[in-house]
Amino acid sequence: MTIPLFEVKDSGRIKEIKEGILLLEGLPTCIYGQILKLVGIEAYGMVLGFDERLVSVLPFFPTAGVDLGQEMIVDREFFRLPVGESYLGRIVSALGIPMDGKAKIKEKETLPVFYEAPGVMERQPLTDLFPTGIKILDTMIPVGKGQRELILGDRQTGKTAIALDTIINQKGRGVPCVYCWIGGAAANLAKVLKILTESGAIEYTAVISADASSSMGEQYLAPYVAATLGEYFMQKGGDSLVVFDDLTKHAWMYRQISLLMGRAPGREAYPGDIFYLHSQLVERSGRLSEKLGGGSMTFLPIMETLQGDITGYVQSNMVSMTDGQIYLNSELFNEGFRPAIDIGLSVSRIGGKIQPPALKEVSKGLRLGYLQYTELLRLMRLRTKMSDEAKEKMRRGEALTTMLMQGVAKPVELVEEVMLFFAFSKKVLEILSPEGRIKFQNELMKYALENTPELVEKIKEKCDLTPEIQAELTSMFGDLCREKEIF
Amino acid sequence: MKGRIVALYGPVVDVQFKEGLPRIYEKLITYNCEGNKVAMEVSGYCGEDKVRCIGISPTYGLRRGDDVESTGGPIAIPDAASITGRIINVLGVPVDGKPSPENVEHFPIRRVMLTRKEAVGVEEPEMMVTGIKVLDLLFPLMKGSKSGIVGGAALGKSVLTLEIINNITKILKCPCVFCGAGERTREGNELFFELEAAGVLDRVAMTFGQMNESPGARFEIVNTGITLAESFQRKGEDVLLFIDNVYRYIQAGSELSTLLGRIPSESGYQATMVSEVGEVHERIRRQWGASITSVEAVYVPADDLTDPAVVTILAFLDASLVFSREYIKLGLYPAIDPLRSASSFMSAVIVGDRHFNVGQEVKRVLRKFEDLSRLVAIVGLEELSDSDRRDFERAKRIRSFLTQPFFVAEAYTGKKGQYVPLEQTIQGCEKILRGDYDDIPEDRLYMVGALE
Numbered sequence: 001m002t003i004p005l006f007e008v009k010d011s012g013r014i015k016e017i018k019e020g021i022l023l024l025e026g027l028p029t030c031i032y033g034q035i036l037k038l039v040g041i042e043a044y045g046m047v048l049g050f051d052e053r054l055v056s057v058l059p060f061f062p063t064a065g066v067d068l069g070q071e072m073i074v075d076r077e078f079f080r081l082p083v084g085e086s087y088l089g090r091i092v093s094a095l096g097i098p099m100d101g102k103a104k105i106k107e108k109e110t111l112p113v114f115y116e117a118p119g120v121m122e123r124q125p126l127t128d129l130f131p132t133g134i135k136i137l138d139t140m141i142p143v144g145k146g147q148r149e150l151i152l153g154d155r156q157t158g159k160t161a162i163a164l165d166t167i168i169n170q171k172g173r174g175v176p177c178v179y180c181w182i183g184g185a186a187a188n189l190a191k192v193l194k195i196l197t198e199s200g201a202i203e204y205t206a207v208i209s210a211d212a213s214s215s216m217g218e219q220y221l222a223p224y225v226a227a228t229l230g231e232y233f234m235q236k237g238g239d240s241l242v243v244f245d246d247l248t249k250h251a252w253m254y255r256q257i258s259l260l261m262g263r264a265p266g267r268e269a270y271p272g273d274i275f276y277l278h279s280q281l282v283e284r285s286g287r288l289s290e291k292l293g294g295g296s297m298t299f300l301p302i303m304e305t306l307q308g309d310i311t312g313y314v315q316s317n318m319v320s321m322t323d324g325q326i327y328l329n330s331e332l333f334n335e336g337f338r339p340a341i342d343i344g345l346s347v348s349r350i351g352g353k354i355q356p357p358a359l360k361e362v363s364k365g366l367r368l369g370y371l372q373y374t375e376l377l378r379l380m381r382l383r384t385k386m387s388d389e390a391k392e393k394m395r396r397g398e399a400l401t402t403m404l405m406q407g408v409a410k411p412v413e414l415v416e417e418v419m420l421f422f423a424f425s426k427k428v429l430e431i432l433s434p435e436g437r438i439k440f441q442n443e444l445m446k447y448a449l450e451n452t453p454e455l456v457e458k459i460k461e462k463c464d465l466t467p468e469i470q471a472e473l474t475s476m477f478g479d480l481c482r483e484k485e486i487f
Numbered sequence: 488m489k490g491r492i493v494a495l496y497g498p499v500v501d502v503q504f505k506e507g508l509p510r511i512y513e514k515l516i517t518y519n520c521e522g523n524k525v526a527m528e529v530s531g532y533c534g535e536d537k538v539r540c541i542g543i544s545p546t547y548g549l550r551r552g553d554d555v556e557s558t559g560g561p562i563a564i565p566d567a568a569s570i571t572g573r574i575i576n577v578l579g580v581p582v583d584g585k586p587s588p589e590n591v592e593h594f595p596i597r598r599v600m601l602t603r604k605e606a607v608g609v610e611e612p613e614m615m616v617t618g619i620k621v622l623d624l625l626f627p628l629m630k631g632s633k634s635g636i637v638g639g640a641a642l643g644k645s646v647l648t649l650e651i652i653n654n655i656t657k658i659l660k661c662p663c664v665f666c667g668a669g670e671r672t673r674e675g676n677e678l679f680f681e682l683e684a685a686g687v688l689d690r691v692a693m694t695f696g697q698m699n700e701s702p703g704a705r706f707e708i709v710n711t712g713i714t715l716a717e718s719f720q721r722k723g724e725d726v727l728l729f730i731d732n733v734y735r736y737i738q739a740g741s742e743l744s745t746l747l748g749r750i751p752s753e754s755g756y757q758a759t760m761v762s763e764v765g766e767v768h769e770r771i772r773r774q775w776g777a778s779i780t781s782v783e784a785v786y787v788p789a790d791d792l793t794d795p796a797v798v799t800i801l802a803f804l805d806a807s808l809v810f811s812r813e814y815i816k817l818g819l820y821p822a823i824d825p826l827r828s829a830s831s832f833m834s835a836v837i838v839g840d841r842h843f844n845v846g847q848e849v850k851r852v853l854r855k856f857e858d859l860s861r862l863v864a865i866v867g868l869e870e871l872s873d874s875d876r877r878d879f880e881r882a883k884r885i886r887s888f889l890t891q892p893f894f895v896a897e898a899y900t901g902k903k904g905q906y907v908p909l910e911q912t913i914q915g916c917e918k919i920l921r922g923d924y925d926d927i928p929e930d931r932l933y934m935v936g937a938l939e
Contacts, residue, residue: 031520032495049496050551056496077520078548114547117699120574120675121583145671264745266755267788272745273497275669275738276702282700283672311790321671321698344816349515353898358626368818369776379864 002359008084011073012036012055014066019260020216021048022057030055034113037075038066044075044095046217047260055124058226060095060217060255080110083232087206088176091193094210094225095220111228111235113221117283124289125128129354130241130298131170134162134413136341136404139363139421140370141326144354145443146287146296150318152303152310155237157340159302160192162326163243166300168199170241176233177205178242183219183249186211194247199409210247219253227284228295236366237293242285246302247278251314268313279321285440307317310345324348339407343370357464359414366400373397399429402437415459419473422465428477436486447480488557491539492517495549498542498640498701501745502555508538509557509935512597514578514579515540519548520568526578527555528562528703541743541811542702543577546727549661562707563593567664568691568722569714573680574693577704577711582695585906594718595804596710612837615661615780618654618906620645621823621889625846626806626830627838630725631778635654635733635801637785637792638810638822644784645674647821649681649895651782655727656687662719663687663727666712667695667706668787669735678750692719695734698735702746705739713779720777727780728771736788736795753795753917758861761799806830816872819890820900820934821833842909845916850887852920856882880929884919887932905936912937 001230014025022045023116036057043061043307057072075401083095084107091100098104125142143149167177169427179196181189189211196202199268206229206363210222223244233240244250251274258271266272278301287296301322303315310327312318319325332462333340352360376393403424408413412420423429429437448456455472459465465473481487488509494501502515510514515527527540542549543562564579569588576582579593613630614625628634628651636644656663667675675687675695682688692715696708713728719726724732729734744757752758771781783804788794790812801807807829835843859871859879871879896905907915915938920925924932932938 027551029552031548031550048495051494051496051501055551112547114545116545117672117697119582120672120679120695123673123676125677126673127678180701196604262750266741266745266751270755272751272755272757273702274743276742277697279669279698283697286673316789323671323673347815351899352901360901364520371816371818444824461921 006025009380011039013071014068014070014434015054017063017066017068020063020257021260022059022063022066024055024057026052027055027074029290031077033049033079034074035076035079036072039073040072044073046079046221047398047470048459058217058220060215061222062108062215066247069272076251079113081113082107082225083109083111083229085176087229089203089205091207092311093181093214094208094222095430096225099209104179106183109232111226113228114280115228115231115284117280118286118288118292119151119299122289122292123286124294124402126287126296126354128296129356129359130239131168131169131173131414132162134165134339135342135406135412136339137326138355138359138412138414138417140343140367141341141346141348142350142352142355142359142363143322143348143352145298146285146300147324147348147350148282148285149348150301150303150322150325151328152305152315152319153340154308154330155306157328157330157333158338158408159304159328160245160451162328163245163300163302164192164195164201165243165411167196167205167243168201168409170198170204171201173243175204175238177201177240178208178226178229179205180208180210180222180242180244182210182222182244182246183212183253186213209239209332216253216257219250221256223247223250223281227281227297227299231284234295234297235293237295239296239298240297241300244299244301246304247318248304248314253278257486269331270314274314275317278318282318282321297339323350337401338407343367344374356414358418358459358463358465361465362418363427364425366421368399369393369396370404373400395430396427398434399432400424402434403429403441413445414454418459418463418465419444419448421458422470423477426474426477428481432487433480439484439485439486440481443480443484443486447484448476451479490557491556492549492551492553492555493537495546495551497746498546498703498743500540500542500546500549501533501537501629502527502540503537505536507793509559510531512561512599514543514558514562515555517553519546520550521548523548525549528707530743531850539747540593541706541747542701543702543703543707552847561595561597562711564577564590564694564711564714564789565594566594567662567718570578571662571690572688572697574713576694577696577700577708579711586848594714596707596714604749612832614838615655615659617908618658618908619650619821620891620907620912620915621825622651622808622909623909624889624912625825625833626732626808626823626828628780628782629832629837630682630780631773632805632832632857633768633781633783633803633806634806635783635785635804636808636810637797637801640646640786640813642810642822643788643820644810645670645731646896647823647894648729648784649678650893650904652682652691652727652729653685653687653894655694656690658683658906660690661727662724663691664712664716664719665691665693666708666715666728666730667693667697667935668712668730668732669696669698669739670731671700672697672699680870684745685894693871702739702742705735706743709733709736709767710770714770716779717774720775720779723777725778725780727782729782729784731784732786733783733800734788734796736767737800756795760796764803804932806832819886819892820896821893825850825889826857845913845920849916852882852885853880855859855879856886867874877925880925881919881922881927884924884927885916885933886937887918887929888915888938890934891936892934900934902934907937914938
């Protein structure tokens with residue numbers, strides 16, 4: 001009797017369970033990175049390595065329910081994930097299994113989960129702004145399409161809010177977003193989902209969930225899966241955004257796996273390849289060359305600091321591999337400055353070159369002016385006498401601070417940013433009273449749309465401040481202040 | 488020789504051979520289950536019929552029992568002259584989409600010498616003027632020296648490196664090798680286009696083993712870089728070698744060490760760290776009548792300058808430029824902290840009396856400034872004595888004057904780059920120290936080139 005070849009599947013039996021790692025006997029032709037499946041159950045594991053006798057498998061399920069001697073068979077030779085549009089609006093596990101009670105995701109196209117990042121000449125320099133709708137970011141710490149910008153800060157300083165605002169701001173821009181939840185409480189993810197649903201952002205967002213209750217393997221895997229999904233959209237020639245919330249927990253999970261596998265601990269007990277763990281992930285973002293379609297994938301990884309220490313080991317590793325960081329300061333947060341971005345310690349390595357001309361023009365000198373103002377504030381605690389020049393700097397600084405504050409889930413359009421900061425550059429705001437400044441900000445966009453819609457269109461279209469537009473803007477500011485009695 | 492894969496853990500692969508064994512550093516070739524070529528390097532023996540290899544390519548998709556072919560020698564890369572203006576990977580294969588150069592000499596990246604024959608040549612001190620004020624004045628770059636650019640994340644190390652390449656290749660016409668080790672691929676891409684735009688691309692040979700690549704590739708890339716530089720030396724040309732970043736070399740070595748199951752040393756680093764750093768730095772030396780001047784970016788993990796890897800690297804360098812986060816906060820670029828940095832060439836014998844004296848005086852006032860600013864923060868500027876106040880103000884001006892707009896940073900600063908001849912730098916500092924600029928606000932000296 002002959003058995004048809006295609007029915008023979010390589011299989012192995014669980015010989016040992018070592019603290020969350022399975023050791024199997026059999027599988028003579030197993031492959032590194034191969035996906036195995038428990039016979040008869042929808043439970044999977046990945047081959048981490050093998051020697052002459054045993055195969056180590058990282059299970060994506062709790063090992064407590066497994067019996068010794070249970071059989072695992074090969075499910076997929078090379079770890080590929082079905083990818084496609086149907087993930088948008090859905091919540092799936094790290095293995096792409098729906099977690100929202102809706103139908104199974106069926107996509108034919110697949111991409112490898114551990115994809116090699118695009119090489120040196122497969123990319124092109126970043127040239128376009130990825131609008132976050134957050135005033136501080138778009139003007140002073142601009143994020144480019146294809147950039148990876150780390151969001152860093154103590155717990156409860158508004159890190160997730162920055163990422164969510166950025167997702168919400170993509171509404172109507174055709175930028176699919178992937179939100180990857182790693183190691184956090186399921187209840188907190190529910191809050192995030194509520195915000196995404198209420199703002200309508202869920203329609204163009206895929207949520208990959210590996211919450212704290214999921215297996216160690218899934219939590220390790222989730223960010224790579226999220227990146228694979230983002231890659232699908234990038235390779236189609238579009239722009240995509242992937243948020244990792246957060247990678248500190250991912251690092252903890254990898255440390256756990258490594259220590260369980262008996263690898264030597266290094267600094268802070270992290271394994272030697274902790275850098276590589278994240279570097280191979282973040283390198284997958286970028287902007288592809290025109291030959292490859294010119295698509296981009298922007299990453300916003302989130303990491304938590306302890307007591308404001310940005311020099312922590314995994315945190316500073318991440319800083320050294322991203323293209324800049326947004327640092328959220330708990331003191332600013334408590335003082336009521338929202339978003340609590342520490343402008344002095346935040347940076348975008350891509351810089352102003354990606355800003356459209358108008359935005360670049362009005363953002364000039366803002367950062368330095370703001371930093372000088374905070375320095376002056378510090379000195380003022382000791383000195384009472386102030387030169388006229390210092391007084392002027394103080395006034396400008398105060399006006400700027402009012403302008404930089406922004407509520408949660410209220411992204412600001414690029415046009416509004418340009419108009420507002422143009423007003424600031426023309427010193428319109430500093431002559432107003434504190435109440436006047438707030439009123440000016442609140443009324444500006446509404447007033448402009450009602451009274452000078454063609455001017456708004458012109459700025460949108462060209463995004464350049466020609467002398468003519470400048471004159472029109474200045475006169476519009478005058479009218480606004482007069483009509484609405486702002487002083 | 489043919490062998491087969493018997494064990495694998497991440498990038499570490501054990502290969503069994505029936506007849507004979509390949510040597511250490513020999514390159515082995517196999518294919519993964521999707522048909523991609525995978526290169527490995529022998530790192531040691533385990534048992535009588537097995538070698539332990541590290542993957543230079545990613546090892547995902549390698550199958551138990553797969554065939555492995557030995558190539559009979561170490562990784563060999565083409566002569567640098569044949570790939571100037573181009574980019575190769577650690578294996579010497581071009582990654583810029585153009586074909587491999589044909590009929591050119593190849594050199595192995597690992598040369599094992601059981602006995603040492605030639606003596607080490609002595610370099611005559613000769614300064615390479617970079618046009619960067621703070622460097623030329625306080626930490627001159629000498630031919631044949633090894634300098635480190637030291638600093639934590641996001642302090643501007645790479646920008647300084649680029650500026651030096653830009654200025655040196657344009658003015659001294661020196662060929663240059665850029666070895667990207669464990670850094671961002673995006674930066675490699677930008678470097679290419681920036682060098683092209685600056686018109687110096689045809690003098691630069693590039694090799695990259697970036698952070699997404701396997702630890703094996705990130706470890707060996709430094710040897711590929713040095714081999715490229717050596718192939719210029721063989722033709723009698725002095726060469727400039729940039730390694731960005733040498734810390735990543737140690738980091739990759741440490742990954743390999745843990746994966747190979749070796750006992751770790753201090754802070755989890757590999758036991759072999761000192762000899763690994765020594766090995767590459769001893770290779771960077773005068774040979775075939777020509778010199779290598781190396782500039783190495785050194786990443787400082789967790790901003791900790793006492794990190795064992797950083798300490799080890801610094802021991803092999805002649806000069807270290809330390810970047811400071813404090814300076815970044817104040818907007819002082821390049822953020823080199825003159826008081827934490829050092830150079831063994833800053834002596835009157837080498838740079839001449841005038842240069843040396845101005846440099847010393849600059850350091851003195853900056854040192855005083857550091858003390859005084861603590862005092863000022865408490866009691867205010869008015870309480871200082873007249874002479875202290877004068878030094879305080881002049882130090883502030885010196886600090887401003889030592890900032891500089893870079894050509895390669897025009898996109899960030901929005902200011903045109905400035906090349907400042909050494910004489911102008913020295914003269915400017917002399918004038919400020921003498922008090923010629925006491926009445927001019929310090930912002931006027933901020934981010935400018937030479938003084939008018």
